[in-house]
Amino acid sequence: MLLIPCPECGPRAELEFSYGGEAHIARPQPDAVLDAEQWAAYQYGRRNDRGPHAERWRHARGCGRFFNVIRDTTNDRILAVYRIGEPRPRGGAAGSAADGAAGGAP
Protein backbone atom coordinates (compact mmCIF):
# COMPACT_ATOMS: atom_id res chain seq x y z
CA MET A 1 0.00 0.00 0.00
CA LEU A 2 1.30 3.40 -0.92
CA LEU A 3 1.90 6.12 1.65
CA ILE A 4 0.72 9.20 -0.21
CA PRO A 5 1.65 12.71 0.95
CA CYS A 6 -1.50 14.78 0.51
CA PRO A 7 -0.49 18.45 0.09
CA GLU A 8 -3.22 19.46 2.56
CA CYS A 9 -3.23 16.64 5.12
CA GLY A 10 0.24 15.11 5.03
CA PRO A 11 1.13 11.44 4.54
CA ARG A 12 -1.86 9.11 4.60
CA ALA A 13 -2.52 5.49 3.61
CA GLU A 14 -3.50 4.76 0.02
CA LEU A 15 -6.90 3.48 1.17
CA GLU A 16 -7.96 7.07 1.88
CA PHE A 17 -7.40 8.06 -1.75
CA SER A 18 -8.91 7.37 -5.12
CA TYR A 19 -6.83 7.28 -8.27
CA GLY A 20 -7.59 9.84 -10.95
CA GLY A 21 -5.49 8.57 -13.84
CA GLU A 22 -2.95 10.39 -15.98
CA ALA A 23 -2.52 14.09 -15.16
CA HIS A 24 -2.36 17.09 -17.49
CA ILE A 25 -4.82 15.82 -20.07
CA ALA A 26 -6.41 19.11 -21.00
CA ARG A 27 -10.00 18.95 -22.21
CA PRO A 28 -10.25 20.69 -25.58
CA GLN A 29 -11.87 24.12 -25.51
CA PRO A 30 -15.62 24.13 -26.25
CA ASP A 31 -15.03 25.93 -29.55
CA ALA A 32 -12.08 23.74 -30.58
CA VAL A 33 -12.41 22.08 -33.98
CA LEU A 34 -11.16 18.50 -33.62
CA ASP A 35 -11.31 15.60 -36.02
CA ALA A 36 -12.09 12.06 -34.86
CA GLU A 37 -8.40 11.21 -34.60
CA GLN A 38 -7.78 14.11 -32.21
CA TRP A 39 -10.86 13.33 -30.13
CA ALA A 40 -9.77 9.72 -29.81
CA ALA A 41 -6.29 10.82 -28.73
CA TYR A 42 -7.80 13.07 -26.06
CA GLN A 43 -10.36 10.53 -24.94
CA TYR A 44 -8.37 7.30 -25.01
CA GLY A 45 -4.70 7.87 -25.79
CA ARG A 46 -2.53 7.40 -22.70
CA ARG A 47 1.20 7.78 -22.10
CA ASN A 48 1.25 4.71 -19.81
CA ASP A 49 4.79 5.67 -18.83
CA ARG A 50 7.28 3.13 -17.60
CA GLY A 51 9.18 5.41 -15.23
CA PRO A 52 8.13 8.78 -13.79
CA HIS A 53 4.40 9.14 -14.38
CA ALA A 54 2.34 12.28 -13.67
CA GLU A 55 -1.03 11.29 -12.26
CA ARG A 56 -3.95 12.66 -10.29
CA TRP A 57 -5.06 11.42 -6.90
CA ARG A 58 -8.02 12.54 -4.83
CA HIS A 59 -8.00 12.44 -1.03
CA ALA A 60 -11.52 11.08 -1.13
CA ARG A 61 -11.70 10.09 2.55
CA GLY A 62 -9.82 13.15 3.77
CA CYS A 63 -9.89 16.70 2.50
CA GLY A 64 -11.57 15.61 -0.73
CA ARG A 65 -9.12 17.50 -2.93
CA PHE A 66 -7.50 16.45 -6.17
CA PHE A 67 -3.75 16.87 -6.48
CA ASN A 68 -0.95 15.67 -8.75
CA VAL A 69 1.72 13.09 -8.02
CA ILE A 70 4.79 12.01 -9.94
CA ARG A 71 5.37 8.34 -9.23
CA ASP A 72 8.00 6.05 -10.72
CA THR A 73 5.96 3.17 -12.13
CA THR A 74 8.99 0.86 -12.07
CA ASN A 75 9.14 0.89 -8.26
CA ASP A 76 6.04 2.85 -7.14
CA ARG A 77 8.16 5.48 -5.35
CA ILE A 78 6.52 8.90 -5.18
CA LEU A 79 8.95 11.48 -6.54
CA ALA A 80 6.94 14.67 -6.23
CA VAL A 81 3.55 15.98 -5.13
CA TYR A 82 2.06 19.25 -6.32
CA ARG A 83 -1.27 21.01 -6.31
CA ILE A 84 -3.69 21.23 -9.20
CA GLY A 85 -2.76 24.27 -11.27
CA GLU A 86 0.93 24.12 -10.43
CA PRO A 87 3.32 23.17 -13.25
CA ARG A 88 4.84 19.75 -13.33
CA PRO A 89 8.13 19.85 -11.37
CA ARG A 90 11.26 19.29 -13.43
CA GLY A 91 13.04 16.94 -11.02
CA GLY A 92 12.60 13.25 -11.77
CA ALA A 93 10.09 13.98 -14.47
CA ALA A 94 10.66 12.65 -17.98
CA GLY A 95 7.71 14.49 -19.44
CA SER A 96 7.93 16.46 -22.63
CA ALA A 97 7.60 20.20 -22.94
CA ALA A 98 4.06 19.68 -24.21
CA ASP A 99 3.10 18.27 -20.82
CA GLY A 100 4.45 21.32 -19.08
CA ALA A 101 2.48 23.54 -21.42
CA ALA A 102 -0.70 21.64 -20.65
CA GLY A 103 0.03 21.76 -16.90
CA GLY A 104 -2.74 23.03 -14.73
CA ALA A 105 -5.56 21.16 -16.39
CA PRO A 106 -7.26 19.06 -13.70
Add this chain to the structure above:
Amino acid sequence: MSGRFSAWSLLRAGLTGQRSWPAQWRAAAPKAGYEAVIIGGGGHGLAAAYYLAREHGIRDVAVLEKGWIGGGNTGRNTTIIRSNYLFAESSALYDHAVKLWESLSQELNYNVMYSPRGVLMLAHSVHDEQVFRRHIHANFVNGVDNEWLSAAEAKAYCPPLNISRDLRYPVLGGALQRRGGTARHDAVAWGYARAASALGVDIIENCEVTGLRLDGQGAVTAIETGRGLIACRRVGVSAAGHSSVVMNMAGVRLPLESYPLQALVSEPVKPVFPCVVMSNTIHAYISQSDKGELVIGASTDAYTSYTQRGALHVSLHTLEAICELFPAFRRLRMLRNWGGIVDVTPDRSPIIAKTPVPGLYVNCGWGTGGFKATPGAGHLLAWTMAHDAPHRLNAPFTIERFRDGTLIDEAAAAAVSH
Protein backbone atom coordinates in the same frame (compact mmCIF):
# COMPACT_ATOMS: atom_id res chain seq x y z
CA MET B 1 11.30 -32.97 -33.08
CA SER B 2 13.37 -33.69 -30.03
CA GLY B 3 11.71 -36.89 -28.92
CA ARG B 4 8.03 -37.32 -29.54
CA PHE B 5 5.97 -38.04 -26.43
CA SER B 6 4.09 -41.33 -26.43
CA ALA B 7 3.08 -43.96 -23.91
CA TRP B 8 6.15 -45.93 -24.97
CA SER B 9 8.61 -42.99 -24.60
CA LEU B 10 7.20 -42.16 -21.14
CA LEU B 11 7.51 -45.77 -20.02
CA ARG B 12 11.06 -46.06 -21.34
CA ALA B 13 12.15 -42.82 -19.66
CA GLY B 14 10.45 -43.91 -16.44
CA LEU B 15 12.45 -47.11 -16.40
CA THR B 16 15.74 -45.30 -17.02
CA GLY B 17 15.44 -42.64 -14.32
CA GLN B 18 14.04 -39.85 -16.56
CA ARG B 19 17.58 -39.01 -17.69
CA SER B 20 17.08 -39.43 -21.41
CA TRP B 21 14.96 -36.34 -22.14
CA PRO B 22 16.63 -33.91 -24.53
CA ALA B 23 16.18 -30.13 -24.37
CA GLN B 24 12.68 -29.36 -25.56
CA TRP B 25 13.64 -26.43 -27.76
CA ARG B 26 16.84 -25.06 -29.28
CA ALA B 27 18.60 -22.22 -27.47
CA ALA B 28 18.98 -19.96 -30.51
CA ALA B 29 21.23 -16.94 -31.00
CA PRO B 30 19.77 -14.10 -33.06
CA LYS B 31 20.54 -14.06 -36.79
CA ALA B 32 21.06 -10.84 -38.73
CA GLY B 33 17.52 -10.91 -40.06
CA TYR B 34 14.24 -12.81 -40.18
CA GLU B 35 11.19 -12.91 -42.39
CA ALA B 36 9.02 -12.37 -39.30
CA VAL B 37 9.74 -11.56 -35.66
CA ILE B 38 7.46 -11.79 -32.65
CA ILE B 39 8.31 -9.52 -29.72
CA GLY B 40 7.29 -11.23 -26.50
CA GLY B 41 7.86 -14.89 -25.61
CA GLY B 42 4.72 -15.54 -23.63
CA GLY B 43 2.02 -17.99 -24.62
CA HIS B 44 0.49 -15.56 -27.13
CA GLY B 45 3.78 -14.78 -28.89
CA LEU B 46 4.95 -18.39 -28.99
CA ALA B 47 1.58 -19.47 -30.34
CA ALA B 48 1.78 -16.80 -33.05
CA ALA B 49 5.22 -18.06 -34.08
CA TYR B 50 3.98 -21.64 -34.10
CA TYR B 51 0.97 -20.85 -36.32
CA LEU B 52 3.12 -18.71 -38.67
CA ALA B 53 5.31 -21.75 -39.23
CA ARG B 54 2.57 -24.40 -39.12
CA GLU B 55 -0.27 -22.79 -41.03
CA HIS B 56 1.34 -20.11 -43.18
CA GLY B 57 4.67 -21.74 -44.08
CA ILE B 58 6.67 -18.82 -42.68
CA ARG B 59 9.44 -20.62 -40.84
CA ASP B 60 12.16 -17.95 -40.82
CA VAL B 61 10.76 -16.61 -37.57
CA ALA B 62 12.24 -15.45 -34.27
CA VAL B 63 10.55 -14.92 -30.92
CA LEU B 64 12.35 -12.30 -28.83
CA GLU B 65 11.86 -12.52 -25.06
CA LYS B 66 13.56 -10.15 -22.65
CA GLY B 67 13.37 -12.62 -19.77
CA TRP B 68 12.59 -16.29 -20.05
CA ILE B 69 9.84 -18.13 -21.90
CA GLY B 70 6.53 -17.89 -20.07
CA GLY B 71 8.03 -15.83 -17.24
CA GLY B 72 5.63 -12.96 -17.66
CA ASN B 73 1.86 -13.07 -17.49
CA THR B 74 1.78 -16.61 -18.90
CA GLY B 75 3.31 -17.83 -15.64
CA ARG B 76 1.41 -15.39 -13.43
CA ASN B 77 -2.26 -15.88 -14.20
CA THR B 78 -4.98 -18.07 -12.71
CA THR B 79 -5.31 -20.24 -15.85
CA ILE B 80 -9.06 -19.80 -16.29
CA ILE B 81 -10.56 -20.58 -19.71
CA ARG B 82 -14.08 -19.55 -20.75
CA SER B 83 -15.89 -17.87 -23.63
CA ASN B 84 -19.16 -16.61 -22.09
CA TYR B 85 -18.70 -13.01 -23.20
CA LEU B 86 -21.66 -10.81 -24.03
CA PHE B 87 -21.20 -9.52 -27.56
CA ALA B 88 -21.16 -11.55 -30.75
CA GLU B 89 -17.67 -10.33 -31.68
CA SER B 90 -16.26 -11.33 -28.30
CA SER B 91 -17.92 -14.69 -27.92
CA ALA B 92 -16.75 -15.63 -31.42
CA LEU B 93 -13.20 -14.53 -30.56
CA TYR B 94 -13.01 -16.32 -27.22
CA ASP B 95 -14.83 -19.42 -28.43
CA HIS B 96 -12.32 -19.70 -31.27
CA ALA B 97 -9.69 -20.09 -28.54
CA VAL B 98 -11.77 -22.60 -26.55
CA LYS B 99 -12.13 -24.76 -29.67
CA LEU B 100 -8.35 -24.70 -30.14
CA TRP B 101 -7.85 -25.59 -26.46
CA GLU B 102 -9.93 -28.72 -26.91
CA SER B 103 -7.39 -30.37 -29.23
CA LEU B 104 -4.25 -28.47 -28.25
CA SER B 105 -2.49 -31.30 -26.40
CA GLN B 106 -2.82 -33.54 -29.46
CA GLU B 107 -1.85 -30.75 -31.85
CA LEU B 108 1.34 -29.94 -29.93
CA ASN B 109 2.06 -33.49 -28.73
CA TYR B 110 2.42 -31.88 -25.31
CA ASN B 111 0.04 -32.26 -22.39
CA VAL B 112 -1.27 -28.77 -21.63
CA MET B 113 -3.64 -30.33 -19.08
CA TYR B 114 -6.71 -28.56 -20.45
CA SER B 115 -9.48 -29.47 -18.05
CA PRO B 116 -13.02 -28.36 -18.98
CA ARG B 117 -14.27 -28.65 -15.43
CA GLY B 118 -16.81 -25.84 -15.70
CA VAL B 119 -16.69 -22.15 -14.80
CA LEU B 120 -19.42 -21.03 -12.40
CA MET B 121 -20.03 -17.30 -12.09
CA LEU B 122 -22.03 -16.44 -8.97
CA ALA B 123 -24.93 -14.01 -8.72
CA HIS B 124 -25.44 -12.20 -5.42
CA SER B 125 -28.25 -9.80 -6.27
CA VAL B 126 -31.29 -9.54 -8.47
CA HIS B 127 -29.29 -7.30 -10.75
CA ASP B 128 -26.52 -9.92 -11.03
CA GLU B 129 -29.08 -12.54 -11.92
CA GLN B 130 -30.61 -10.37 -14.63
CA VAL B 131 -27.18 -9.63 -16.09
CA PHE B 132 -26.19 -13.28 -16.11
CA ARG B 133 -29.45 -14.36 -17.68
CA ARG B 134 -28.87 -11.78 -20.38
CA HIS B 135 -25.40 -13.22 -20.92
CA ILE B 136 -26.83 -16.74 -21.08
CA HIS B 137 -29.36 -15.71 -23.73
CA ALA B 138 -26.72 -13.82 -25.74
CA ASN B 139 -24.37 -16.82 -25.53
CA PHE B 140 -27.17 -19.14 -26.63
CA VAL B 141 -27.79 -17.02 -29.70
CA ASN B 142 -24.07 -17.11 -30.48
CA GLY B 143 -23.78 -20.86 -30.01
CA VAL B 144 -21.77 -20.67 -26.79
CA ASP B 145 -22.88 -22.91 -23.93
CA ASN B 146 -23.88 -21.20 -20.68
CA GLU B 147 -26.69 -22.14 -18.33
CA TRP B 148 -28.38 -20.86 -15.19
CA LEU B 149 -28.08 -22.82 -11.93
CA SER B 150 -30.16 -22.13 -8.85
CA ALA B 151 -28.31 -21.77 -5.54
CA ALA B 152 -29.05 -25.41 -4.69
CA GLU B 153 -27.85 -26.57 -8.12
CA ALA B 154 -24.71 -24.47 -7.73
CA LYS B 155 -24.09 -26.11 -4.35
CA ALA B 156 -24.53 -29.54 -5.91
CA TYR B 157 -22.05 -28.64 -8.66
CA CYS B 158 -19.55 -27.14 -6.20
CA PRO B 159 -20.05 -28.69 -2.73
CA PRO B 160 -17.68 -26.36 -0.79
CA LEU B 161 -19.88 -23.39 -1.72
CA ASN B 162 -21.72 -21.66 1.11
CA ILE B 163 -25.29 -20.89 0.03
CA SER B 164 -26.53 -19.82 3.46
CA ARG B 165 -28.97 -16.91 3.41
CA ASP B 166 -26.94 -15.41 6.26
CA LEU B 167 -24.11 -14.28 3.99
CA ARG B 168 -23.71 -10.56 3.60
CA TYR B 169 -24.13 -11.17 -0.15
CA PRO B 170 -25.97 -14.50 -0.37
CA VAL B 171 -25.58 -16.70 -3.45
CA LEU B 172 -28.76 -16.52 -5.53
CA GLY B 173 -27.50 -18.81 -8.24
CA GLY B 174 -24.94 -18.72 -11.00
CA ALA B 175 -24.12 -19.01 -14.67
CA LEU B 176 -22.23 -22.17 -15.56
CA GLN B 177 -20.18 -22.68 -18.71
CA ARG B 178 -19.38 -26.38 -18.70
CA ARG B 179 -16.77 -26.13 -21.48
CA GLY B 180 -14.86 -23.59 -19.40
CA GLY B 181 -12.07 -24.73 -17.14
CA THR B 182 -8.34 -24.51 -16.67
CA ALA B 183 -5.05 -25.54 -18.29
CA ARG B 184 -1.47 -25.78 -17.10
CA HIS B 185 -0.02 -22.34 -17.88
CA ASP B 186 3.68 -23.30 -18.07
CA ALA B 187 2.90 -26.28 -20.27
CA VAL B 188 1.16 -24.00 -22.76
CA ALA B 189 4.30 -21.87 -23.16
CA TRP B 190 6.60 -24.87 -23.24
CA GLY B 191 4.40 -26.83 -25.62
CA TYR B 192 4.19 -23.99 -28.13
CA ALA B 193 7.94 -23.26 -27.76
CA ARG B 194 8.81 -26.90 -28.39
CA ALA B 195 6.51 -27.25 -31.37
CA ALA B 196 7.59 -23.92 -32.90
CA SER B 197 11.27 -24.70 -32.41
CA ALA B 198 10.80 -28.04 -34.14
CA LEU B 199 9.39 -26.18 -37.15
CA GLY B 200 12.47 -23.95 -37.32
CA VAL B 201 11.45 -20.97 -35.19
CA ASP B 202 14.31 -19.37 -33.21
CA ILE B 203 13.33 -18.77 -29.60
CA ILE B 204 15.70 -16.15 -28.22
CA GLU B 205 15.56 -15.53 -24.48
CA ASN B 206 17.31 -12.75 -22.56
CA CYS B 207 16.92 -10.52 -25.60
CA GLU B 208 15.28 -7.21 -24.72
CA VAL B 209 14.00 -5.02 -27.52
CA THR B 210 15.36 -1.48 -27.13
CA GLY B 211 14.19 0.18 -30.32
CA LEU B 212 12.36 -0.15 -33.63
CA ARG B 213 13.80 1.31 -36.85
CA LEU B 214 11.54 2.70 -39.55
CA ASP B 215 12.38 3.63 -43.14
CA GLY B 216 11.53 6.83 -45.01
CA GLN B 217 7.99 5.60 -45.71
CA GLY B 218 7.50 4.88 -42.01
CA ALA B 219 7.60 1.08 -42.41
CA VAL B 220 9.42 -1.07 -39.90
CA THR B 221 12.83 -2.31 -41.09
CA ALA B 222 14.78 -3.50 -38.07
CA ILE B 223 14.66 -4.21 -34.36
CA GLU B 224 17.33 -2.98 -31.95
CA THR B 225 17.92 -5.49 -29.19
CA GLY B 226 20.30 -6.09 -26.32
CA ARG B 227 21.84 -8.80 -28.51
CA GLY B 228 22.29 -6.75 -31.66
CA LEU B 229 20.33 -5.39 -34.59
CA ILE B 230 17.84 -7.71 -36.30
CA ALA B 231 16.55 -6.79 -39.76
CA CYS B 232 12.87 -7.59 -40.23
CA ARG B 233 9.97 -6.10 -42.19
CA ARG B 234 7.20 -8.07 -40.47
CA VAL B 235 7.07 -7.58 -36.70
CA GLY B 236 4.35 -8.71 -34.32
CA VAL B 237 4.24 -7.13 -30.88
CA SER B 238 2.78 -9.41 -28.22
CA ALA B 239 4.22 -7.81 -25.12
CA ALA B 240 1.18 -7.70 -22.77
CA GLY B 241 1.76 -5.12 -20.03
CA HIS B 242 4.70 -3.62 -21.89
CA SER B 243 2.85 -3.13 -25.18
CA SER B 244 2.76 0.65 -24.71
CA VAL B 245 6.51 0.71 -24.13
CA VAL B 246 7.32 -1.27 -27.28
CA MET B 247 4.80 0.54 -29.49
CA ASN B 248 6.12 3.91 -28.31
CA MET B 249 9.42 2.90 -29.94
CA ALA B 250 7.58 3.17 -33.27
CA GLY B 251 5.79 6.34 -32.26
CA VAL B 252 2.42 4.66 -31.81
CA ARG B 253 0.42 5.63 -28.72
CA LEU B 254 -2.18 3.04 -27.77
CA PRO B 255 -5.33 3.36 -25.66
CA LEU B 256 -3.78 1.20 -22.94
CA GLU B 257 -3.02 1.48 -19.26
CA SER B 258 -0.93 -1.12 -17.44
CA TYR B 259 -2.00 -2.26 -13.99
CA PRO B 260 -0.70 -4.88 -11.56
CA LEU B 261 -3.06 -7.83 -11.19
CA GLN B 262 -2.51 -10.16 -8.27
CA ALA B 263 -2.95 -13.85 -7.72
CA LEU B 264 -2.06 -16.16 -4.89
CA VAL B 265 -1.98 -19.86 -4.07
CA SER B 266 -2.63 -21.77 -0.87
CA GLU B 267 -0.72 -24.69 0.56
CA PRO B 268 -1.56 -27.87 -1.41
CA VAL B 269 -4.45 -29.99 -0.15
CA LYS B 270 -6.26 -33.12 -1.35
CA PRO B 271 -8.75 -32.64 -4.21
CA VAL B 272 -11.50 -30.55 -2.68
CA PHE B 273 -12.60 -28.09 -5.35
CA PRO B 274 -14.12 -29.53 -8.53
CA CYS B 275 -14.56 -26.49 -10.77
CA VAL B 276 -13.77 -22.81 -11.22
CA VAL B 277 -15.90 -20.35 -9.26
CA MET B 278 -15.93 -16.62 -9.93
CA SER B 279 -17.78 -13.88 -8.16
CA ASN B 280 -17.65 -10.52 -9.86
CA THR B 281 -19.73 -8.78 -7.21
CA ILE B 282 -17.69 -9.54 -4.11
CA HIS B 283 -14.64 -10.16 -6.23
CA ALA B 284 -13.09 -13.57 -5.88
CA TYR B 285 -12.19 -16.35 -8.22
CA ILE B 286 -10.81 -19.71 -7.31
CA SER B 287 -9.91 -23.14 -8.64
CA GLN B 288 -7.64 -25.96 -7.54
CA SER B 289 -4.51 -26.91 -9.46
CA ASP B 290 -3.54 -30.51 -10.05
CA LYS B 291 -0.79 -29.99 -7.47
CA GLY B 292 -3.53 -29.31 -4.92
CA GLU B 293 -2.99 -25.61 -4.41
CA LEU B 294 -6.04 -23.38 -4.43
CA VAL B 295 -5.37 -20.77 -7.10
CA ILE B 296 -7.01 -17.48 -6.19
CA GLY B 297 -7.27 -14.32 -8.23
CA ALA B 298 -7.44 -10.85 -6.72
CA SER B 299 -8.21 -7.61 -8.49
CA THR B 300 -6.02 -4.98 -10.08
CA ASP B 301 -4.44 -2.26 -8.03
CA ALA B 302 -5.93 1.21 -8.33
CA TYR B 303 -2.96 2.74 -10.14
CA THR B 304 -0.86 2.00 -13.21
CA SER B 305 2.44 0.30 -12.51
CA TYR B 306 5.08 -2.00 -13.97
CA THR B 307 6.27 -3.46 -10.66
CA GLN B 308 4.77 -6.98 -10.97
CA ARG B 309 3.57 -6.77 -7.38
CA GLY B 310 0.43 -5.43 -5.80
CA ALA B 311 -0.69 -4.10 -2.46
CA LEU B 312 -1.61 -6.49 0.33
CA HIS B 313 -5.00 -4.94 0.98
CA VAL B 314 -6.08 -5.94 -2.53
CA SER B 315 -5.44 -9.65 -1.95
CA LEU B 316 -6.85 -9.45 1.59
CA HIS B 317 -10.12 -8.17 0.16
CA THR B 318 -10.32 -11.22 -2.10
CA LEU B 319 -9.42 -13.62 0.71
CA GLU B 320 -12.23 -12.20 2.83
CA ALA B 321 -14.63 -12.99 -0.01
CA ILE B 322 -13.18 -16.50 -0.40
CA CYS B 323 -13.57 -17.20 3.33
CA GLU B 324 -17.18 -16.04 3.21
CA LEU B 325 -18.05 -18.16 0.18
CA PHE B 326 -16.02 -21.21 1.26
CA PRO B 327 -15.82 -21.27 5.07
CA ALA B 328 -13.94 -24.59 4.97
CA PHE B 329 -10.89 -22.74 3.58
CA ARG B 330 -10.57 -20.28 6.47
CA ARG B 331 -7.66 -22.09 8.08
CA LEU B 332 -5.71 -22.66 4.87
CA ARG B 333 -2.43 -20.80 4.65
CA MET B 334 -1.41 -18.91 1.55
CA LEU B 335 1.97 -19.94 0.16
CA ARG B 336 2.77 -17.30 -2.43
CA ASN B 337 1.33 -14.18 -3.96
CA TRP B 338 2.55 -12.22 -6.95
CA GLY B 339 1.50 -9.73 -9.57
CA GLY B 340 1.49 -9.53 -13.34
CA ILE B 341 1.20 -6.38 -15.42
CA VAL B 342 -1.96 -6.32 -17.50
CA ASP B 343 -2.64 -3.88 -20.33
CA VAL B 344 -6.21 -2.69 -20.10
CA THR B 345 -8.18 -1.02 -22.90
CA PRO B 346 -11.07 1.39 -22.24
CA ASP B 347 -13.63 -1.18 -23.45
CA ARG B 348 -11.94 -4.22 -21.86
CA SER B 349 -11.63 -5.89 -25.25
CA PRO B 350 -8.29 -6.71 -26.88
CA ILE B 351 -6.58 -5.28 -29.95
CA ILE B 352 -5.30 -7.75 -32.58
CA ALA B 353 -4.61 -5.63 -35.59
CA LYS B 354 -2.44 -3.88 -38.09
CA THR B 355 -0.97 -0.61 -36.84
CA PRO B 356 -0.38 2.75 -38.54
CA VAL B 357 3.21 1.51 -39.13
CA PRO B 358 3.43 -0.78 -42.20
CA GLY B 359 4.83 -4.18 -41.25
CA LEU B 360 4.08 -3.70 -37.56
CA TYR B 361 1.25 -5.71 -35.99
CA VAL B 362 0.01 -5.76 -32.44
CA ASN B 363 -1.74 -8.19 -30.13
CA CYS B 364 -2.46 -6.41 -26.84
CA GLY B 365 -5.11 -5.09 -24.51
CA TRP B 366 -6.13 -8.48 -23.16
CA GLY B 367 -6.30 -6.91 -19.74
CA THR B 368 -7.10 -9.35 -16.98
CA GLY B 369 -8.23 -12.19 -19.25
CA GLY B 370 -5.51 -13.04 -21.75
CA PHE B 371 -4.60 -16.58 -20.77
CA LYS B 372 -7.86 -18.10 -21.97
CA ALA B 373 -7.26 -16.63 -25.40
CA THR B 374 -3.69 -17.89 -25.84
CA PRO B 375 -4.22 -20.27 -28.79
CA GLY B 376 -6.77 -18.02 -30.48
CA ALA B 377 -4.77 -14.82 -30.07
CA GLY B 378 -1.64 -16.46 -31.46
CA HIS B 379 -3.58 -18.00 -34.31
CA LEU B 380 -5.16 -14.67 -35.30
CA LEU B 381 -1.98 -12.62 -34.91
CA ALA B 382 -0.21 -15.12 -37.19
CA TRP B 383 -3.05 -14.87 -39.72
CA THR B 384 -2.97 -11.06 -39.63
CA MET B 385 0.81 -11.00 -40.11
CA ALA B 386 0.77 -13.59 -42.89
CA HIS B 387 -2.04 -11.90 -44.89
CA ASP B 388 -1.33 -8.29 -43.93
CA ALA B 389 -5.04 -8.22 -43.17
CA PRO B 390 -7.14 -9.33 -40.22
CA HIS B 391 -9.00 -12.62 -40.03
CA ARG B 392 -12.78 -12.33 -39.93
CA LEU B 393 -12.69 -13.03 -36.17
CA ASN B 394 -10.27 -10.25 -35.21
CA ALA B 395 -11.41 -7.70 -37.81
CA PRO B 396 -13.52 -5.81 -35.20
CA PHE B 397 -10.65 -5.65 -32.70
CA THR B 398 -8.76 -2.74 -34.25
CA ILE B 399 -7.03 0.29 -32.79
CA GLU B 400 -9.31 2.47 -34.93
CA ARG B 401 -12.44 1.37 -33.09
CA PHE B 402 -11.61 3.95 -30.43
CA ARG B 403 -11.62 6.64 -33.11
CA ASP B 404 -14.71 5.35 -34.89
CA GLY B 405 -16.75 4.69 -31.76
CA THR B 406 -17.28 0.99 -32.49
CA LEU B 407 -16.28 -0.15 -29.01
CA ILE B 408 -16.88 -3.72 -27.84
CA ASP B 409 -17.71 -3.02 -24.22
CA GLU B 410 -17.06 -6.15 -22.19
CA ALA B 411 -16.54 -4.44 -18.84
CA ALA B 412 -19.33 -6.56 -17.34
CA ALA B 413 -17.96 -9.83 -18.70
CA ALA B 414 -14.33 -9.12 -17.88
CA ALA B 415 -15.00 -10.31 -14.31
CA VAL B 416 -12.03 -8.60 -12.69
CA SER B 417 -12.99 -5.21 -11.35
CA HIS B 418 -10.84 -2.46 -12.78
